[in-house]
Amino acid sequence: MRRILVLGASGFIGRSVVARLADAGHEVVLARHRASLARGSSTALIEAVTCDLGNPESLRAALAGVTAVINCAGGDAHTLSAGSVALCDAARATEGVARIVHMSSLAVYGSTDRHVDEDSCPAAEGWYANAKLTAEHALHAFAGGSRDAVILRPGIVYGPDGPQWTRRVAQWLRDGRVGDLGAAGDGRCNMVHVDDVAQATVAALVLPRLDEARVINLPGGDSWTWNRYFRRFSLALRLPRLHSIGPARLAVESHVLAAPLRLGTRLLGTARAERLNWPEAMPPSVLRLFRQSLIVDDSLARAMLHLRWTALADGVAAVARTLR
Amino acid sequence: MSRLRGDRIQNGSTLQADVCIVGAGAAGIALARRLAAQRISVLLMESGVERHDAQVQALYAGEIAKPAVHTPAERYRERRLGGSTTIWGGRCVPFDPIDFESRPWMPGTDWPIDYSELARWYEDANELCEAGEFAYDIRSANLRDSAQPIAGFASASISDDTLERASPPTDFWARYGAGLAASASVTVCDRANCVAFELDADGEQIESARFLTLAGTAFRVQARRFVLCAGGLETARLLLASRGRTPAGLGNVHDHVGRHYMCHIAGTIGEVVVATRAYTGYVTSADGVYCRRRFAIRPEVQRAQGLCNLIARLHFPEPSDPAHRTGFLSAAFLVRNLLSFEYRIRLRPPRSLGVADHFAHLRNLVMDGPRTAVQGLQWIAARRFAHRRLPSVVVEPRVARYRIDFHAEQRPLAASRVTLADGVDPLGLRRLYIDWRYASEDIDDVRRGLLLLQAEFARSGTARFDFDPEGVGDAGLREGAYGGHHLGTARMSARPERGVVDPNGRVHECANLYIAGSAVFPSSSQANPTLTIVALALRLGDHLAHLAKAEA
Numbered sequence: 015m016r017r018i019l020v021l022g023a024s025g026f027i028g029r030s031v032v033a034r035l036a037d038a039g040h041e042v043v044l045a046r047h048r049a050s051l052a053r054g055s056s057t058a059l060i061e062a063v064t065c066d067l068g069n070p071e072s073l074r075a076a077l078a079g080v081t082a083v084i085n086c087a088g089g090d091a092h093t094l095s096a097g098s099v100a101l102c103d104a105a106r107a108t109e110g111v112a113r114i115v116h117m118s119s120l121a122v123y124g125s126t127d128r129h130v131d132e133d134s135c136p137a138a139e140g141w142y143a144n145a146k147l148t149a150e151h152a153l154h155a156f157a158g159g160s161r162d163a164v165i166l167r168p169g170i171v172y173g174p175d176g177p178q179w180t181r182r183v184a185q186w187l188r189d190g191r192v193g194d195l196g197a198a199g200d201g202r203c204n205m206v207h208v209d210d211v212a213q214a215t216v217a218a219l220v221l222p223r224l225d226e227a228r229v230i231n232l233p234g235g236d237s238w239t240w241n242r243y244f245r246r247f248s249l250a251l252r253l254p255r256l257h258s259i260g261p262a263r264l265a266v267e268s269h270v271l272a273a274p275l276r277l278g279t280r281l282l283g284t285a286r287a288e289r290l291n292w293p294e295a296m297p298p299s300v301l302r303l304f305r306q307s308l309i310v311d312d313s314l315a316r317a318m319l320h321l322r323w324t325a326l327a328d329g330v331a332a333v334a335r336t337l338r
Numbered sequence: 339m340s341r342l343r344g345d346r347i348q349n350g351s352t353l354q355a356d357v358c359i360v361g362a363g364a365a366g367i368a369l370a371r372r373l374a375a376q377r378i379s380v381l382l383m384e385s386g387v388e389r390h391d392a393q394v395q396a397l398y399a400g401e402i403a404k405p406a407v408h409t410p411a412e413r414y415r416e417r418r419l420g421g422s423t424t425i426w427g428g429r430c431v432p433f434d435p436i437d438f439e440s441r442p443w444m445p446g447t448d449w450p451i452d453y454s455e456l457a458r459w460y461e462d463a464n465e466l467c468e469a470g471e472f473a474y475d476i477r478s479a480n481l482r483d484s485a486q487p488i489a490g491f492a493s494a495s496i497s498d499d500t501l502e503r504a505s506p507p508t509d510f511w512a513r514y515g516a517g518l519a520a521s522a523s524v525t526v527c528d529r530a531n532c533v534a535f536e537l538d539a540d541g542e543q544i545e546s547a548r549f550l551t552l553a554g555t556a557f558r559v560q561a562r563r564f565v566l567c568a569g570g571l572e573t574a575r576l577l578l579a580s581r582g583r584t585p586a587g588l589g590n591v592h593d594h595v596g597r598h599y600m601c602h603i604a605g606t607i608g609e610v611v612v613a614t615r616a617y618t619g620y621v622t623s624a625d626g627v628y629c630r631r632r633f634a635i636r637p638e639v640q641r642a643q644g645l646c647n648l649i650a651r652l653h654f655p656e657p658s659d660p661a662h663r664t665g666f667l668s669a670a671f672l673v674r675n676l677l678s679f680e681y682r683i684r685l686r687p688p689r690s691l692g693v694a695d696h697f698a699h700l701r702n703l704v705m706d707g708p709r710t711a712v713q714g715l716q717w718i719a720a721r722r723f724a725h726r727r728l729p730s731v732v733v734e735p736r737v738a739r740y741r742i743d744f745h746a747e748q749r750p751l752a753a754s755r756v757t758l759a760d761g762v763d764p765l766g767l768r769r770l771y772i773d774w775r776y777a778s779e780d781i782d783d784v785r786r787g788l789l790l791l792q793a794e795f796a797r798s799g800t801a802r803f804d805f806d807p808e809g810v811g812d813a814g815l816r817e818g819a820y821g822g823h824h825l826g827t828a829r830m831s832a833r834p835e836r837g838v839v840d841p842n843g844r845v846h847e848c849a850n851l852y853i854a855g856s857a858v859f860p861s862s863s864q865a866n867p868t869l870t871i872v873a874l875a876l877r878l879g880d881h882l883a884h885l886a887k888a889e890a
Contacts, residue, residue: 127520128522129377194626196513197513197514197516200517239465245625248624248625252624253624254624255622255626256470256625257626258626258725260725307375
């Protein structure tokens with residue numbers, strides 16, 4: 015049994031990871047930005063601490079007695095990059111932390127169409143991918159000697175309660191804002207179920223020693239286009255009709271509506287915006303994603319982590335049942 | 339970016355690729371996309387450009403043995419980027435499992451693969467045709483409204499729960515051209531007319547393909563593999579015009595190239611008076627696709643009675659007969675000469691009309707004026723301006739009388755064939771001579787199928803169907819062979835002596851030449867061919883990718 019610190023434990027991926035860690039019999043320390051109560055199961059093996067990545071003191075306190083760290087913390091560019099750097103620094107200064115499993119993203123490969131595997135060069139574009147890449151650099155610097163790291167790069171993570179790619183997409187479908195996008199939805203969606211990500215995380219934790227920061231892509235096992243995802247999800251949600259969305263509508267979404275919608279969300283605050291059903295913006299970056307065909311080799315994930323991907327058809331059907 | 343203009347390629351030069359695809363229509367584009375996803379370098383060669391070009395299209399002109407039963411060779415197919423998907427109606431229907439079986443009463447129709455083999459690619463093909471889910475019966479299709487064609491109809495012999503689904507219709511170049519041109523591994527070359535394949539010294543495989551341009555230049559393409567995707571007619575023309583092991587043409591040692599040419603036996607006939615309630619229109623599935631139910635002869639009945647595969651739909655009444663009292667139909671009939679060729683020949687009156695008939699049509703227009711205006715506007719909105727076009731004209735007649743619209747397979751006949759004519763096109767390639775034939779059994783089968791439909795309508799007590807059994811041949815051939823379905827001229831067979839290509843689509847006597855498209859169909863089915871063309875092209879794409887991987 016090991017003592018594992020999970021950062022971002024109350025987030026979408028973090029919750030799933032914690033549940034699986036507890037199932038696997040690990041002793042889990044939940045690190046949360048604020049002292050909110052953990053949702054879901056609470057067992058004697060789970061203990062919670064309040065930890066702020068911007069505060070080295072609290073970080074060091076949280077790391078006490080921990081053998082490995084799982085970092086699923088989300089946030090803005092600064093939190094993602096500087097937070098990871100701070101975590102690596104603190105972990106290096108703490109006796110006993112042998113491994114960090116870090117949640118990065120396939121976004122580091124940029125927005126062009128290409129085939130990639132773990133040896134391909136990242137080409138981050140935009141704040142999110144750049145912050146993720148900065149964090150990866152910190153992990154590479156951290157690894158060495160008795161310490162190592164596993165950098166997981168999931169694609170589009172979906173699952174029950176998934177905020178962005180499940181709930182938000184469901185709302186977009188209901189509002190007729192996505193549907194059959196034509197050529198604008200021909201990109202490959204690289205969807206991976208949150209359970210698969212959690213399983214990969216736990217498997218990464220127990221890998222034999224690596225002596226480096228090892229990158230592993232988690233693209234999911236099916237090669238659906240976004241159009242197929244929207245269609246299947248809409249059918250699974252039993253929505254009355256899938257809309258055909260032409261290029262003009264999408265141009266209005268990204269060039270006219272996105273900015274005021276985002277401003278509205280900022281003014282209202284995320285929580286209130288959600289309560290008021292304030293529509294979420296569909297920025298140009300998301301529309302670029304719907305077009306992008308990033309074809310990702312998943313053989314390393316299958317070989318090293320022994321993953322068997324949840325079939326997307328089953329995953330989407332199950333998720334839709336929770337939302338109907 | 340990878341677009342080339344064939345007429346700017348240096349005269350006498352040679353291009354190289356892993357795979358050279360000849361023809362950028364439904365099959366060629368589907369195949370190129372599939373190969374590009376596997377990073378196989380592709381040269382996609384097309385004769386035409388983005389738009390219809392009369393000079394290019396004229397290269398299709400040919401001679402017709404019996405112009406009364408076959409439309410001109412340059413009609414119903416398009417020599418341009420996107421091929422005939424630029425004009426197709428969008429009707430998507432898969433072949434039925436029975437089509438692949440060995441049916442002794444339909445000699446020569448068995449496929450060397452079975453339905454389940456092709457079914458693996460139908461889903462993706464359906465998606466490429468933008469026809470939504472691969473769901474072709476009312477149970478799986480998520481229809482909000484069951485829209486039974488004749489309310490209350492039930493029969494052990496005739497089903498009415500299978501569907502046709504409608505593509506918007508997808509113009510494959512408009513939809514996928516930009517993606518192909520942006521792909522790092524695909525080069526699209528237009529204005530390039532393939533005129534011959536050239537075998538190597540051993541006669542084992544194609545060394546190069548020869549291309550001519552209307553600008554007068556010539557060049558060659560060398561590739562590891564060639565795929566001919568030029569449509570059911572042009573595929574045969576190119577094979578016949580290329581020198582193979584024998585002077586009879588490439589792949590033609592066993593004299594199958596150009597033979598067994600099939601279309602469909604289709605037409606409208608009779609009068610149906612519905613006792614319950616009729617629905618001739620479409621329903622939109624939950625995934626946003628127009629779907630329509632049709633009558634089909636159940637496979638077990640086809641087997642028991644030795645019938646061909648046939649479907650039927652309720653159709654609006656004969657427009658030229660003013661007795662329908664429906665303004666919209668009268669209007670369409672009166673202005674038929676302003677409509678497109680395809681509409682015009684369907685609106686051609688079966689008999690000559692007198693002055694009184696014309697007056698009756700005008701009366702229909704006046705009496706049914708408001709409804710006609712509304713229907714006209716709806717039709718324009720749904721047919722011209724919608725992204726997903728209403729697939730066909732749907733008119734509920736004021737007098738509830740319908741006709742039966744049937745679409746049936748025909749037997750492959752060795753004597754139904756295309757050959758090379760003596761005349762040549764401006765590039766020097768011999769033109770096609772098209773001698774389409776049908777068997778009297780084909781007409782008999784349609785007659786028996788329609789009699790069965792008649793009996794089942796009567797048995798169920800839901801409708802009465804009157805037709806002249808002797809008029810089936812006239813009805814099926816009034817417009818000639820069903821336009822645009824050019825099938826079977828390079829049929830697929832397990833054994834080389836029975837056909838032109840093997841079950842993978844490779845020409846039996848050539849190690850590196852493949853054919854995708856309706857030319858390889860050994861049977862015609864009740865189904866429209868496009869969906870199956872695309873499925874076979876995707877299957878071939880995966881096969882070629884597999885070969886490439888094995889070699890690497």
